[in-house]
Amino acid sequence: xxxxxxxxxAGDNRLPLYQRLAETLTSDIVDRVWRPGDxxxxxxxxxxxxxxxxxxxxxxxSLLVEDGLLDRRQGTGTFVRKPTFDTSLFRFFRFQSSDGExxxxxxxxxxxxxxxxxxxxxxxxxxxxxxxxISISRLRLMDGVPVMGEEIWxxxxxxxxxxxxxxAEIGPLLYPIYDTHFDQVVARAKESLTVDTADDxxxxxxxxxxxxxxxxxxxxxxxxxxxxxxxxxSRGRADRFQYHIEIN
Amino acid sequence: xxxxxxxxxAGDNRLPLYQRLAETLTSDIVDRVWRPGDxxxxxxxxxxxxxxxxxxxxxxxSLLVEDGLLDRRQGTGTFVRKPTFDTSLFRFFRFQSSDGExxxxxxxxxxxxxxxxxxxxxxxxxxxxxxxxISISRLRLMDGVPVMGEEIWxxxxxxxxxxxxxxAEIGPLLYPIYDTHFDQVVARAKESLTVDTADDxxxxxxxxxxxxxxxxxxxxxxxxxxxxxxxxxSRGRADRFQYHIEIN
DNA sequence: GAGTGGTCTAGACCACATC
DNA sequence: ATGTGGTCTAGACCACTCG
Numbered sequence: 001x002x003x004x005x006x007x008x009x010a011g012d013n014r015l016p017l018y019q020r021l022a023e024t025l026t027s028d029i030v031d032r033v034w035r036p037g038d039x040x041x042x043x044x045x046x047x048x049x050x051x052x053x054x055x056x057x058x059x060x061x062s063l064l065v066e067d068g069l070l071d072r073r074q075g076t077g078t079f080v081r082k083p084t085f086d087t088s089l090f091r092f093f094r095f096q097s098s099d100g101e102x103x104x105x106x107x108x109x110x111x112x113x114x115x116x117x118x119x120x121x122x123x124x125x126x127x128x129x130x131x132x133x134i135s136i137s138r139l140r141l142m143d144g145v146p147v148m149g150e151e152i153w154x155x156x157x158x159x160x161x162x163x164x165x166x167x168a169e170i171g172p173l174l175y176p177i178y179d180t181h182f183d184q185v186v187a188r189a190k191e192s193l194t195v196d197t198a199d200d201x202x203x204x205x206x207x208x209x210x211x212x213x214x215x216x217x218x219x220x221x222x223x224x225x226x227x228x229x230x231x232x233x234s235r236g237r238a239d240r241f242q243y244h245i246e247i248n
Numbered sequence: 249x250x251x252x253x254x255x256x257x258a259g260d261n262r263l264p265l266y267q268r269l270a271e272t273l274t275s276d277i278v279d280r281v282w283r284p285g286d287x288x289x290x291x292x293x294x295x296x297x298x299x300x301x302x303x304x305x306x307x308x309x310s311l312l313v314e315d316g317l318l319d320r321r322q323g324t325g326t327f328v329r330k331p332t333f334d335t336s337l338f339r340f341f342r343f344q345s346s347d348g349e350x351x352x353x354x355x356x357x358x359x360x361x362x363x364x365x366x367x368x369x370x371x372x373x374x375x376x377x378x379x380x381x382i383s384i385s386r387l388r389l390m391d392g393v394p395v396m397g398e399e400i401w402x403x404x405x406x407x408x409x410x411x412x413x414x415x416a417e418i419g420p421l422l423y424p425i426y427d428t429h430f431d432q433v434v435a436r437a438k439e440s441l442t443v444d445t446a447d448d449x450x451x452x453x454x455x456x457x458x459x460x461x462x463x464x465x466x467x468x469x470x471x472x473x474x475x476x477x478x479x480x481x482s483r484g485r486a487d488r489f490q491y492h493i494e495i496n
Numbered sequence: 497g498a499g500t501g502g503t504c505t506a507g508a509c510c511a512c513a514t515c
Numbered sequence: 516a517t518g519t520g521g522t523c524t525a526g527a528c529c530a531c532t533c534g
Contacts, residue, residue, distance in 0.1 A: 053524040075531035195486035213461030238443035323513035
């Protein structure tokens with residue numbers, strides 16, 4: 001017997017090999033053994049390392065590519081995908097900047113405080129009722145015109161020091177902050193769209209009349225392990241809203 | 249040399265085999281060689297017939313399963329999927345019938361006529377400007393309550409005899425009619441969602457006040473070959489609207 | 497040129513559904 | 516019991532990217 005170089009696969013050993021390998025790779029990504037942007041070992045290398053056939057390693061990688069975790073580039077390698085969220089919120093709003101460019105709206109933080117989690121929030125974030133959460137209110141503007149109001153909730157115990165940061169330090173994008181300062185990578189999100197009408201406060205905020213239609217977007221952002229990271233509710237002017245779907 | 253039983257594959261011969269086989273299978277489905285509900289030959293059989301390795305046939309089938317054209321059932325076979333449109337329009341509206349059951353709303357045809365295609369319609373249906381189209385107005389009701397108004401446009405030359413049918417004969421679902429009477433199978437659809445406010449007519453129709461928010465859903469229904477079959481614009485009460493998305 | 501993923505072959509055995 | 520898809524092996528050669 002020669003010494004074994006193979007590594008044990010995670011998961012129930014009644015599961016198919018390629019699924020167990022996929023699980024193993026996933027937890028390596030969650031645990032940041034491989035970080036977004038990193039190149040994975042080649043498929044052949046993975047196969048050797050985990051003692052499976054190349055085709056099986058390939059199948060495992062394919063699973064994660066489908067899930068959007070990995071990114072294959074022919075001739076170059078397979079990479080851990082950086083969660084870009086190109087596909088996000090602002091996909092819904094066609095801001096004047098017509099030429100299809102992805103513009104990041106200006107961001108103005110209105111309020112930031114630690115409160116006891118409202119029940120809807122603790123449920124969404126899967127934390128104990130009445131735990132402390134950080135609550136942030138932001139106004140989003142395009143070319144100085146207010147287009148959306150956001151309320152954001154975070155588990156205070158994981159994002160404690162966010163309260164100490166300056167508004168300027170935070171900037172217009174929160175997810176990179178979660179990543180760099182709190183080691184929380186948003187991998188996926190679930191959104192729910194509804195229509196509501198503007199109350200006094202949002203009418204004033206978004207330069208509308210009371211009763212004008214608003215698009216309400218609830219979003220739960222989760223990590224690679226599907227654990228909740230952030231919950232937010234955004235309200236935008238419905239007249240700027242457009243959304244496309246393909247049905248199969 | 250023995251006689252060849254193999255069948256020629258469609259498509260550019262510089263393309264991968266599995267893609268050409270997928271194309272071949274797709275056109276057989278479009279041409280109704282295999283109809284929705286039919287079982288395809290087994291993967292091994294396909295491989296023999298088209299003279300490719302089993303794995304390659306499998307890859308081709310996988311493509312079409314991903315596209316939603318085929319449906320694999322372990323131990324049973326691979327079937328041509330019936331376009332059910334579970335995933336459709338009424339997914340957006342949560343009708344009272346809370347228990348998640350898929351209810352088909354009642355349907356009342358308000359108007360049916362042949363007109364010259366408005367330019368937006370001829371463009372959507374990819375037909376000549378000013379061609380004749382059938383225009384249908386319908387009201388959709390749940391438990392007697394109006395929830396949505398629909399305007400539907402069809403190429404008159406392909407749906408001519410629809411004008412001779414009785415309202416009752418048409419019933420609440422149009423796509424089965426397109427299938428059975430006109431050999432037009434709706435395979436996919438693209439929808440676009442926007443928010444508008446109710447004009448007098450829709451306020452009356454949907455029991456709203458003028459200016460109340462409406463969800464406007466534009467839908468282009470296409471066949472397996474991606475050619476337009478029907479275009480419709482639906483307007484529904486925004487307060488019944490809810491939509492969920494996963495972002496990766 | 498070396499290394500990567502992309503395609504393809506030609507089998508094997510297993511799990512499952514149906515008769 | 517038979518036939519189906521599901522998994523897996525162990526290769527081959529090609530197309531692409533990069534240094």
